[in-house]
Amino acid sequence: MFVGRQKQLAALAAALERTPGAVLVVGEAGIGKSALVREFTRGVDALVAEGGADPGTALQTAAAHGVHSPAHSVQAAVHGVQGGVPYAVFVPVLRRLVREYGAELVPRGGRNGLARLLPELGELEEHPELGRARLFEEVLLLVERAAERRPVVLVLEDLHWADQASRDLLVFLLRNLTRPGVLVIATSREPLRLPMAEVLKVPPLGRDEVARMLGGSDGEQVASLGRTDGEQVASLGRTDSERVAPLGRADIDRIVARSEGNPLFVEALADAGTATTPASLRELLLAGAERLGRASLDVLRIAAVSSSVSPSYGGSRTPHEVLRSVAGLDDLALDEALRPVVRARLLLVDGDGYAFRHTLIRDAVYDDLLPGERIRLHTRCAEARPELAADHWYAAGDRRRAFEAAWRAGRWERVLELWDQSDLPDGGVEAWDRSDSPDGGVGRFDPSHGGMDHAAVLELAAKDALHVGDAERAEELASRALDEVRDPLRAAHLLELRVAIRDLLGEEGLADLREAIRLAPREARLIGALANTLAWNGQDAEARAHAEDALALGDSRSLVTLAALTALEGDLATASRLHAEARAAAPDDDTVLAAYAGEADVLEAAGEHAKAEAVARRGMAQAKRLGMARSRGAHIAANLAEPLASLGRWKEAREVIDAALALDPPPIHRAWLLMVLGTVAVWEGSLGEAADVLDRARPLMRGRSRGYDSCLEPDLLEGRLAVAAGDVERAGRLADHVLSAHDLTLSRRYAWPLLVIAARTGRVREAPAGMETTGRVQEAYRATFEAECGGSWAAAVAAWRTVGQPYALGQALVRAAEQDPESARELLREAAAIAERLGSAPLRQEVEAAAASGRVRLTAEPGLSARELEVLELVAEGMSNRQIAERLFISARTSGVHVSNIMAKLGVASRVEAAALARRTGLL
Secondary structure, three states, rough: OOOOOOHHHHHHHHHHHOEEEEEEEEOOOOOHHHHHHHHHHHHHOOOEEEEEEEOOOHHHHHHOOOOOOOHHHHHHHHHHHOOOOOOOHHHHHHHHHHHHOOOHHHHHHHOHHHHHHHHHHHOOOOOOOHHHHHEEEEHHHHHHHHHHHEEEEEEOOOOOOOHHHHHHHHHHHHHHHOOOOEEEEEEEOOOOOOOOOEEEEEEOHHHHHHHHHHOOOOOOOOOOOOOOOOOOOOOOOOOOOOOOEEEEEEEEHHHHHHHHHHHHHHHHHHHHOOOOOOOOOOHHHHHHHHHHOOHHHHHHHHHHHHHHOHHOOOOOOHHHHHHHHHOOOOHHHHHHHHHEEEEEEEEEOOOEEEEEOOHHHHHHHHHHHHHHHHHHHHHHHHHOOOOOHHHHHOOOOOHHHHHHHHHHHOOOOHHHHHHOOOOOOOOOOEEEEEEEEEEEOOOEEOOOHHHHHHHHHOOOOHHHHOOOHHHHHHHHHHHHHHHOOOOOHHHHHHHHHHHHHHHHHHHOOOOHHHHHHOOOOOOOOHHHHHHHHHHOOHHHHHHHHHHHHHHOOOOOOHHHHHHHHHHHHHHHHHHHHHHHHHOOOOOOOOHHHHHHHHHHHHHHHHHOHHHHHHHHHHHHHHHHHHHOOOOHHHHHHHHHHHHHOOOOOOOHHHHHHHHOOOOOOHHHHHHHHHHHHHOOOOOOOOOHHHHHHHHHHHHHHHOOOOOHHHHHHHHHHHHHHHHHHOOHHOOOOOOOHHHOEEEEEEOOOHHHHHHHHHHHOOOOOOOOOOOOHHHHHHHHHHHHHHHHOOOOOHHHHHHHHHHHHHHHHHHHHHHHHHHHEEEEEHHHHHHHHHHHOOHHHHHHHHHHHHHHHOOOOOOOOOOOOOHHHHHHHHHHOOOHHHHHHHHHOOHHHHHHHHHHHHHHHHHHOOOOHHHHHHHHHHHO
């Protein structure tokens, strides 16, 4: 019987009314979190998809190493040993949605990402560098599109067990669910930091609620737990004919005190009876099981073993067919054995199978098994559940069969673990000689047969780690594989894999690529990758040569590199043609989008802001159609935000950036978005925001995986921030660092802007030898640098006019006004109009400071007479009307009239405002 919790049920109902949203239901083990959620979902008009975490994997790992004590099981249940299967929480949820609506809700039927978790969708299309990003996008797309058909409630149980990958995916969903119709309900034993989630604490039951839960109060006859009040049955697991004496006040008080209001313990205590008090939690949890008949107890034990492994592969529940097969019972006998177990609510019916009401019960039943029983049942489950055979053989201690089953299932981390634990010679899986194995299983190892060796398993495990976003683990595995291989071609491809992994970590892969080319000089993909990295690092001639070689060998992706190099030479028409050819000949979707990103980038660098915007918008639309908005789409979003920022359309740029960041993109793409956001914040005058953005972005751009431009971009933002804040010392330190630590001749985009800052702080007076200038933007920065070094600011103004970047033009106009007093009024008025249009506080302050210094009036003449100007000057000196009258030999009354007229003409309300306006606009 479900009792109480009306406040919590109302809170869940309210959350469903304001979707999208999330509720985290928090409470200790057995407090009734799951019962609360079940009661709520029982009455909702929505598709309920349930999943959850499970400590089973960790428990079985411990069991395989000989840890079988009851204390271990209870300790693991209480303290939260985590399993190691990535995304385990979401697998049953995703499978439910796909079965309900089909995989057609996401592009290509989920083979780009969801197939990673749902093998039934078909073979996964390999995109190692996009695996985690693509998966997150497809999960979001699947959930939101399912909600378009019918409201969806996602129930995620026991997040305290959850693997980190599942938690990351949940955080991504909570940040990015924007469409109505989706409610996420998660349960946890401890509070978790989940964005936008309401925390709903489940308190212990009060005495009256415990009494009602037991079927009555005080002296009333007690109903069986789980039955209606009219079914006067004493306890779980007893037949309807069995009766007990009613529970009195003392009995209920004893249960309340012993259970401390925990519903699970209330049930266990009532089931055990009040004559004796169970000595431990395990006894409490097993009290109902011990009353079962032999056949029922055997079935319960089979279910405990079957459901104790790999929840992400369906291990948290036991299908009816598996129970029948392992128990060796026919349908009627199995039903008879199951009925008391289900009636006792030790197992709950779950579709076409069964699940334990609580993992603590499952763990207690499992831990109560003798070692021999455990091994026998795992062996029989391995034979009945091929998809979980590796885990069951492993738990049974048969590592050889576990090894073979894991290899057949593509469970490479498990294969690697078993290989490393065993004395297996170097060779391959196919090198097992089965001739001496009586059951046709794995026999002795014969290395002469050849096959998949240890290095190959390391490589596959590295790719698995990369797909789930664990780049550090992937790098470790790839490096170990490299240490073992001797074949040059294999080593070359492993080096390429490590480059892709290190790219996500912000590390340069140039040395690895050069070594890969040395080992495999005719591999087109490797040559093309080297060309692209060389281009990022400013080594144009070598990059072009390698790109042309790769293209001749069939690597069409090298067209993107050639297009970028051609644009740097100033031939934008040819570059656009090459980008179009790259999209047409692209071997995969990522290359198509990379071509859009590359073209938008080179157009922006060349000062073709409008064209860059148009190309980036087409690329973003394509990324969305392909289900890649979070990965490559976020990259292109940065390419769109940058020209918008350059054009002074800062509000639009912010909207693009906010939308892309909300998708939680990969680190390097997030960093590029933050760089544009930080620049806009500096130009607007939001210096605190810019400083925060810089702190967030720097760790993401720690290396040189994208060449000098990538590692210099945070330095440029810091320099701009320091200049805007008037912190000359900080700007100087930044300039010193850049000049001493970097070769600016290798930078494509940021060398000249950084030199402008260095010149402004007096660190340099001439550019380093070898500095080149390509395109209008770089020419404008060079003109600005030369002006800072004593050249003509009029030349800088002319250069920025051709580029069409209003903020930079406004800054140059201010400096030109300081250099040319005769033209100052016209120049400063134009700069003031730009500042007003952009909403730029720093530019407005520069204009006003220059106007005050040069006594330039920025607004139209107010029509003050000569005498009124005299009076205004004395007002600005702080004189009173009487003092002004004495100075000008006029009456005090006449002085007051002049002051009133001046304030009216200037449109101000006080003498202080009049004086300030006069100074700011150059009247005085």
